[in-house]
Amino acid sequence: xxxxxxxxxxxxxxxxxxxxxxxxxxxxxxxxxxxxxxxxxxxxxxxxxxxxxxxxxxxxxxxxxxxxxxxxxxxxxxxxxxxxxxxxxxxxxxxxxxxxxxxxxxxxxxxxxxxxxxxxxxxxxxxxxxxxxxxxxxxxxxxxxxxxxxxxxxxxxxxxxxxxxxxxxxxxxxxxxxxxxxxxxxxxxxxxxxxxxxxxxxxxxxxxxxxxxxxxxxxxxxxxxxxxxxxxxxxxxxxxxxxxxxxxxxxxxxxxxxxxxxxxxxxxxxxxxxxxxxxxxxxxxxxxxxxxxxxxxxxxxxxxxxxxxxxxxxxxxxxxxxxxxxxxxxxxxxxxxxxxxxxxxxxxxxxxxxxxxxxxxxxxxxxxxxxxxxxxxxxxxxxxxxxxxxxxxxxxxxxxxxxxxxxxxxxxxxxxxxxxxxxxxxxxxxxxxxxxxxxxxxxxxxxxxxxxxxxxx
Numbered sequence: 001x002x003x004x005x006x007x008x009x010x011x012x013x014x015x016x017x018x019x020x021x022x023x024x025x026x027x028x029x030x031x032x033x034x035x036x037x038x039x040x041x042x043x044x045x046x047x048x049x050x051x052x053x054x055x056x057x058x059x060x061x062x063x064x065x066x067x068x069x070x071x072x073x074x075x076x077x078x079x080x081x082x083x084x085x086x087x088x089x090x091x092x093x094x095x096x097x098x099x100x101x102x103x104x105x106x107x108x109x110x111x112x113x114x115x116x117x118x119x120x121x122x123x124x125x126x127x128x129x130x131x132x133x134x135x136x137x138x139x140x141x142x143x144x145x146x147x148x149x150x151x152x153x154x155x156x157x158x159x160x161x162x163x164x165x166x167x168x169x170x171x172x173x174x175x176x177x178x179x180x181x182x183x184x185x186x187x188x189x190x191x192x193x194x195x196x197x198x199x200x201x202x203x204x205x206x207x208x209x210x211x212x213x214x215x216x217x218x219x220x221x222x223x224x225x226x227x228x229x230x231x232x233x234x235x236x237x238x239x240x241x242x243x244x245x246x247x248x249x250x251x252x253x254x255x256x257x258x259x260x261x262x263x264x265x266x267x268x269x270x271x272x273x274x275x276x277x278x279x280x281x282x283x284x285x286x287x288x289x290x291x292x293x294x295x296x297x298x299x300x301x302x303x304x305x306x307x308x309x310x311x312x313x314x315x316x317x318x319x320x321x322x323x324x325x326x327x328x329x330x331x332x333x334x335x336x337x338x339x340x341x342x343x344x345x346x347x348x349x350x351x352x353x354x355x356x357x358x359x360x361x362x363x364x365x366x367x368x369x370x371x372x373x374x375x376x377x378x379x380x381x382x383x384x385x386x387x388x389x390x391x392x393x394x395x396x397x398x399x400x401x402x403x404x405x406x407x408x409x410x411x412x413x414x415x416x417x418x419x420x421x422x423x424x425x426x427x428x429x430x431x432x433x434x435x436x437x438x439x440x441x442x443x444x445x446x447x448x449x450x451x452x453x454x455x456x457x
Contacts, residue, residue: 084165176193392421
């Protein structure tokens with residue numbers, strides 16, 4: 001294997017011996033093939049460290065994603081969470097944390113698996129690819145990239161340099177679902193990505209893409225045409241499923257049967273259309289809370305300091321500041337969830353340390369005065385509980401910290417001391433991964449409550 005020092009060097013190798021060299025970035029798919037004895041390529045050129053393939057840049061019209069960007073990069077990028085939520089969801093589904101740290105969007109595209117998590121989102125967003133070689137660069141509509149199973153429009157001396165997404169989907173309803181043995185770390189049996197608008201009760205610019213139901217990821221063009229310009233009652237769920245069946249060609253394999261994939265695809269599309277049609281009636285009110293309107297205008301550092309007590313993680317506060325302005329409380333709360341789940345475990349731990357132990361008043365780490373005040377209010381019922389319960393909670397805290405190496409996090413608001421003790425004892429049975437997820441979800445709930453307090457809602 002050769003590690004290319006520049007994009008030009010990598011392209012020169014590909015041009016010198018077309019078809020002989022296989023570019024690899026994160027190597028997640030290559031290692032699977034190698035382990036199974038199915039890796040045909042004998043010459044590998046690593047493009048992992050090429051700066052020309054990394055980075056996400058914004059123009060007024062487009063978002064440009066370097067092909068070497070990892071799924072972790074995508075999950076952490078605020079503009080993707082804000083403007084391209086389908087891709088953000090797909091990034092969170094792709095393998096575990098280790099694979100997300102190594103796997104790249106360009107590699108996922110080039111591997112050309114019809115079951116790849118990110119590809120339906122790219123189809124729905126009308127992505128374009130920049131294909132580079134020593135002969136120059138050309139842009140190809142992503143819808144034209146897949147020619148058949150594991151066959152693409154790239155020629156032997158080309159590689160994917162970047163992915164272009166048009167910035168025109170603000171206000172669209174979006175829908176993303178993956179059906180598999182698990183949400184992550186499992187290949188999809190069916191994956192769906194949907195976009196659309198409801199304008200005065202009529203569907204507009206509906207976009208539906210599916211994965212794992214044909215030799216390539218597919219846009220359901222005929223179905224889209226049948227829906228656009230129609231009202232919610234113009235087409236039945238049964239008719240939707242029939243139209244879906246006409247545009248897909250699922251197969252039976254070790255993961256699922258063709259019949260199951262067909263049924264699930266029809267159900268997912270029917271669910272998307274139902275939710276799209278309901279989205280107009282469920283639009284949140286857009287009046288801006290007075291405090292939120294003022295916060296939208298603060299300097300970045302001051303704004304971060306002010307919102308930090310709601311969570312305790314500086315990276316979360318910075319992420320929220322970058323996503324301003326917010327048009328309403330609902331928009332702020334949704335952004336808070338997205339930013340929180342895009343953080344690292346180290347950021348989560350910082351938030352956890354800003355809380356005192358259940359039954360105590362001193363936080364494990366740094367905390368603002370406002371955060372300490374809120375913690376005291378949240379634990380008021382625990383502070384007033386019987387000494388026997390306090391003792392059991394203290395013992396449970398010690399056992400938890402010995403097992404997991406961090407304090408026990410639970411949203412105490414509205415819970416009795418005995419309920420909290422029961423939750424603590426149950427969670428002591430979790431493994432590390434399950435417990436980290438539960439703790440993160442509890443912190444998310446605490447943050448949502450504190451944001452409402454902060455805004456006086």
